[in-house]
Amino acid sequence: MLSINAVNDFVVRFANVNGSGSASANNMFAKAIFRMGIPVSPKNIFPSNIQGLPTWYEVRINEKGYLGRRDGVDMMISVNPQSIVKDIAAVKTGGYFVYDNTRKLHNEIIRDDINFIGIPMMRMCMEHYKDPRKQQLFKNMVYVGALTALIDMDEAVLKNIIAEQFAKKPKLIPPNELAIKLGADYARANYECPTGLKLETRDAVGDHIMIEGNEATALGAIYAGATVMAWYPITPSTSVAKAFETNCKKLRVDPETGKKKYAFVQAEDELAAIGMVIGATWNGARAFTATSGPGISLMSEFIGLAYFAEIPAVLINVQRGGPSTGMPTRTQQPDIISTAYASHGDTKHVLLFPSTPAECFEMTATAFDLADRLQTPVFVMSDLDLGMNNHMSPPLKWDDSRVYDRGKVLTAEDLENMEEFGRYLDVDDDGVCYRTVPGTHPTKGSFFTRGTSRDEYARYTEDGQVYVRVVDRILKKWETAKSLVPKPQVQWSESETKFGILFFGTTNYSALEAMELLEEEGIQVNAMRVLAFPFTTEVEDFIDKHEYVFVIEQNRDAQFRSLLINELDAHPKKLIRVLNYDGMPITADNIKNQIVQKNPLAPQLASKPTAS
Amino acid sequence: MLSINAVNDFVVRFANVNGSGSASANNMFAKAIFRMGIPVSPKNIFPSNIQGLPTWYEVRINEKGYLGRRDGVDMMISVNPQSIVKDIAAVKTGGYFVYDNTRKLHNEIIRDDINFIGIPMMRMCMEHYKDPRKQQLFKNMVYVGALTALIDMDEAVLKNIIAEQFAKKPKLIPPNELAIKLGADYARANYECPTGLKLETRDAVGDHIMIEGNEATALGAIYAGATVMAWYPITPSTSVAKAFETNCKKLRVDPETGKKKYAFVQAEDELAAIGMVIGATWNGARAFTATSGPGISLMSEFIGLAYFAEIPAVLINVQRGGPSTGMPTRTQQPDIISTAYASHGDTKHVLLFPSTPAECFEMTATAFDLADRLQTPVFVMSDLDLGMNNHMSPPLKWDDSRVYDRGKVLTAEDLENMEEFGRYLDVDDDGVCYRTVPGTHPTKGSFFTRGTSRDEYARYTEDGQVYVRVVDRILKKWETAKSLVPKPQVQWSESETKFGILFFGTTNYSALEAMELLEEEGIQVNAMRVLAFPFTTEVEDFIDKHEYVFVIEQNRDAQFRSLLINELDAHPKKLIRVLNYDGMPITADNIKNQIVQKNPLAPQLASKPTAS
Amino acid sequence: MSYIKPTFRHPTLPKNKIGFAKADYEGKISTLCAGCGHDSISASIVQACYEMAVEPHKLAKLSGIGCSSKTPTYFLDNSHGFNSVHGRMPSVTTGAYMANRDLIYLGVSGDGDTASIGMGQFVHAIRRNLNMVYIVMNNGCYGLTKGQDSATADYGSISKAGSKNMFQAIDLAGMALELGATFVGRSFSGDKSQLVPMIKAAISHPGFAFLDVISPCVTFNNNNGSTKSYDFVREHIEATAAIDYVPPKAQISVAYAEGQSAEVKLHDGSSIHLSKLAPHWNPSDRNSAVNRLQAAKTKGEVLTGLLYIDPESQDLHELQNTVGTPLNQMGESELCPGNEALDSINSSFR
């Protein structure tokens, strides 16, 4: 049998039981690889339940730095009998199946084209630990230990991690190290180590960090000066709130008085959460919420109020599989349209699309500036993949000289010196008007905020001409927004090409990897990653420049493509759908295959001599 | 001074005070004209308030049957001093300003290019009625009386209407007739009667009726067998509920027992209303709700559930001016996108666009068939103009042999004879599966409905492949829908043309009138009125056939145009926006002007000899 | 309602201790129906704020949607106002309060706005002991949408469409007590002598101060079926189906002593029985408030007065241990942890 051989380029998948304590061990595994200087990207594939169901942890190791998902498992670590049949089937020919051989495998599920590696995890734990809970928990460390031998993972690095993590409870270090040793020793004694899969220390991660997108988002909000967070728990956004609270406790408590320089309100539902955000920003604080698709639906009415009454608000939409409750623990990008045009009436909203934790941090901070500057809701469109998995990312960056752009807010002094204040007067001809915060001045600057039509002085009106003036001015802000949002990133192919690929958010790594795969097939493409909606002229130009643009996205209805043709009047026939919506992050292979298949110039290309 | 002269083709506007009892008198006026056989279209322009603010009643009389709004007032009946300056300004040169000269007009507001006709309405009422309330109310009948003289309205017809309306309270007939007489006599005694504006009896209304769209909608629901209505009050949809209840009391109460064959539930909010509808249809009844934009936003989450779990539901969206609370008493078509793609995740919904009360009736009934047949939410997209104004309409029609299409619902017998039941099995390959209603069979056919991903047997699953199968099948229903929804209506111009106009809903009359106006300017257009979303191939063909298609709609963002380019991959540059969104129904003149201005072939046309 | 309000102000108008005249607390001309109870409540708010010498810019007035929710336009023109969406004033107020603990928050709502669509937010504002005055202008119906029953409509009342309400009324004061509200009062729009001091007490209360104010809707009043008083109009209206005549009515007012009860005639000829808590009432005993309320209900009376107050009330910011400086007044220097902190955060993720 041909065994897979690979160095620093393979996929390891752990098949665990939910709630069995594997997360901690699995994380240590990924971290150890990262500390060996090898780019790594772990993904949790977990059920919508708390205990007892199958859960997987899939780690792609790729020294070139392709951090998107890749199909096919090179090595499976199987510790869940429930899913074992499926797990065996998932291994690539020539791959490795590491399992707990405390109990023997049924003959009929054994494949002869993969390598079976039995480690008696449970038996060894029963021998070495008395407490049944410890037996259960250290089983996970045993397989991590075995991996040090099986794929040459650096044991010293791993031990370091253990030492760090249990620095405050040092009595836990020896039993953890024992488990590692048990696994490693058994593997070495019984199998040729390493297998064909091998790690080698590199220096390929630079100053990068490993962090979940949601944690970076929360930090971004803290750095941007958000003082009010109102939210309602919903997977996969909950950890934004949790990280906000945890980090505020560290970073935002007055050391002398122990008092909080933030307000953290778990609302009674999503409608209340966004209502609180709107109330807080109306009152001059920076405030935000984090939610997912169902929350956006519930917030729709309020989003329209913020849009029309021109109240800043930052919303983090950590997208998950829809529609309805959908696949709450799977990833998609399915809320593009429902968020971009959220609420009844003529509305459109600014969206930002981060693709790394560093961007989660930066874009969340930017979102607050944009919301204040434009006096409108701004959405950070993350997703479960980015938000809830650890990602290798450039470090979070903050310029200490950075000043919050609070937009056009009048001070008492401003008001004192003004001749006339009209909340909705377009003084600067950019569509954005001056606002005041309650309590600013004893006699000047008060006005009435409402979701109904009103005139430039915030007075209620049913006059159609005034209404048109107001909504046209609001549309002018859309043009202003184009000059403020982050610009797209472009990667040009070496040679001239008629093809572009266009994508956003977490599709980034797979798309870039697909570029290389396509190159190998003789198809050159230029690439554009869009970072924001509304689209800037660069996006329009990019589409214009190409005969065909493949729009890559993770939803069924090609929603981002809809935005492109809607807002840019791009010809729909130029924009070819490349979609993945099974709830797993899109892979480079998938992108490549779809582009090859859907390529409208395919016959031509075939007849053309290609570079490869 | 040149006075306007016109027969059966002019606009009369009444300027009243909200809550002063004018509605009743004004309605009699419009009805009298209708009974004279002359097409008439009255529109209420009312404030979002109950009493004391300006309100207008605008009546267009047009014997050709153009029933859309027309700009400019030929005759103003002014009984509201609050708005008198504006009202005087609104009259066309040569027009007529009828006012209560109990008090003298200020000199500075008098225009010398219009005719002032003073009728001492209040004074005469004080002389003839004792009760101050009667004085107030009959003032309204006095001006109606004056109009019999001023524009030759048939007094006998009017008296007939009074007699009918007070048939049950005959003591009210003489004082009403007295008021009519007072007005008419005074006008005849003091002015040349008729003025240049004149009514002449015709036979141009056929068997038409005068009815509000919302009333017709409610009747449609009753005829379609809706048994459960759940709703929450919101202008302009409230009268659908009211008419449903009132008519059910007449048509759906068991004459023997007095018991109701319907359930009418005023919900605690819109979320509850749609939840009740979903619960009821899940349980096998026909159920519906009526709401407006804010309600659709609040219902978004539930709409996604119905879409994904495949539960029929009928929603009437009587649109009003958005966004947010917007202009609650003005008309727009601003919820096209928010309704078509309501809810997070990949969703799209069937929409129907009535343009007359007869269509409100018919399409509402159709909506129930479609919802049951397709097991999905179906929206009837009415608007304030259609719903809350009386419209001349073909009579409501029902074929007694019509059988409700309840779609694929299994009976106990079906289940008994079936080998296998899977709620989400695509047995007929049309994407639509068989469902069962709770309580049908003691042991077979029960299943679990959920908003999460599930397999063909309705079992919860997180398997991405199964998920894809399910959402792809749901998309297949979209194709099936295309063969079931009403087809568009087309009107071809006499000569070949490169231009099409495309519209929907209440824009109908103005668009058709604009066709004629354009013709007069030498611009031929073909016209298509779209009746439903998804679009059928006819729509695609129509766009293909023309070089440019003007898409006429009543919102700022050209939302219907977005649907066209999104769903048909039509080239956006072909589709030219013709918009009106000031809250008033679009006029033919406005359409014509925009088309003339935006005509991309204008220079060519100018040089071409035209037919006119 | 008249649409021209005299703007002439006498130069020697009395001023309160911060130098404002009563007129400085007034708002725009009301567009409510003549005689609407809500206008009386607005007048009491003006009176209370004037008497308390509230700094107008230190008060924020918020509301939902409805005739009642329009009233913030009709009082305190020098205060910031926010007419939000239907039923969601409590959440907007919560956010506003989180942002700035130093203002007075005066929320106005209707019985539709609170007891139906806004029920959840109402309950949770109570639970959080949000520091605000929450006034429900309770007319038992949806005024602005033309008179449908609200959830506080009495059992047996007849709606405009002629249906009898078969549901028990929700007693918002009773609910507030059950939910642990720290201040609960009830009054009648026409009883200024009771209402003004109660509003003042509510403003002073550090926590959620709830006022359920019965406020008759002159137009769609549906307390019971008696229509005698404007028979003719009714007939005229019903016959023509175009219901738009709203007869102007005088505002109802009532004065009666503590411990007494009074019968008040409403515009449609029906009446309600008000009963005022006795002067020796001890409002700090929640259980007896509940019992007394229940007893009055059984007698068909509407109990008015300050039902309950918790003198130990701790408001939301105290419960959350927030700093004293309003959060909306902090800038980069107080809020941004800076690059150094970020360096160590980055390190912790390596």
Next chain:
Amino acid sequence: MSYIKPTFRHPTLPKNKIGFAKADYEGKISTLCAGCGHDSISASIVQACYEMAVEPHKLAKLSGIGCSSKTPTYFLDNSHGFNSVHGRMPSVTTGAYMANRDLIYLGVSGDGDTASIGMGQFVHAIRRNLNMVYIVMNNGCYGLTKGQDSATADYGSISKAGSKNMFQAIDLAGMALELGATFVGRSFSGDKSQLVPMIKAAISHPGFAFLDVISPCVTFNNNNGSTKSYDFVREHIEATAAIDYVPPKAQISVAYAEGQSAEVKLHDGSSIHLSKLAPHWNPSDRNSAVNRLQAAKTKGEVLTGLLYIDPESQDLHELQNTVGTPLNQMGESELCPGNEALDSINSSFR
């Protein structure tokens, strides 16, 4: 939880009077945590339906979203089920009931699902006296989203993130009483002997039957700060920040007599004090139920038992005067007024 459930059924299993064995009332394998209180409640539902010989297809089970709301999958597999959206089960059930008055409606919800997002719908289902059984599986936290405090969490309890809950708990039974619910009971998941008959009584009740069932969450139990019993695990978990170890726990059960009280240890070492209403308790006096509940609360006890029942209860269809035939069973002939009626309708509009 075990993922393989024995499907072997003894042929001589006892059957109830309509010929079904208890197994016929069971559902799919539970995927809840081992020892979760919710599973005990499911078992009691199975037992009650079996004993009452409920026809499975004549019962519809509905829920919102949450661990608790998942349970309808785990009981009554032969009944139609509907797992709707978060907090909105009451409205869906209302619609279902309007469509068919002949089924039994069993709604299951959580304390998050009911007391927060679903509060409004809960209140209004009570107000309408919807004929249903409404069970709240009350664990004081959001189980499915990993242990945040719910609105029924006790004052002072510590959440997973380490914050102390500063808000008073909402007492759902107290609210139901205040709102006029016609049947209000409270029990404990582990007390089958009390719970089963209470479910049976609730099913029999013609109107809204509310059961507040305390149901400990073994995983995110947060009744107080005592973590002694699984210290090690906590440490291990906190140190690594990847919280996913859920120690398997045994279900808690308790048996104690009427009129008695019992202290029940929860999985985290904390305890609650249950107090059962005395046998001579008269459950038809709403006021004394309110008082008794309040008294227990003051003592720090959780009062269990059938608190109140209104023997005169009239359900929603009776209040609405609907025909006896379920509305979903009528066709064109009963519902469509036909062309003749339409002719005269048309005429009335000319």
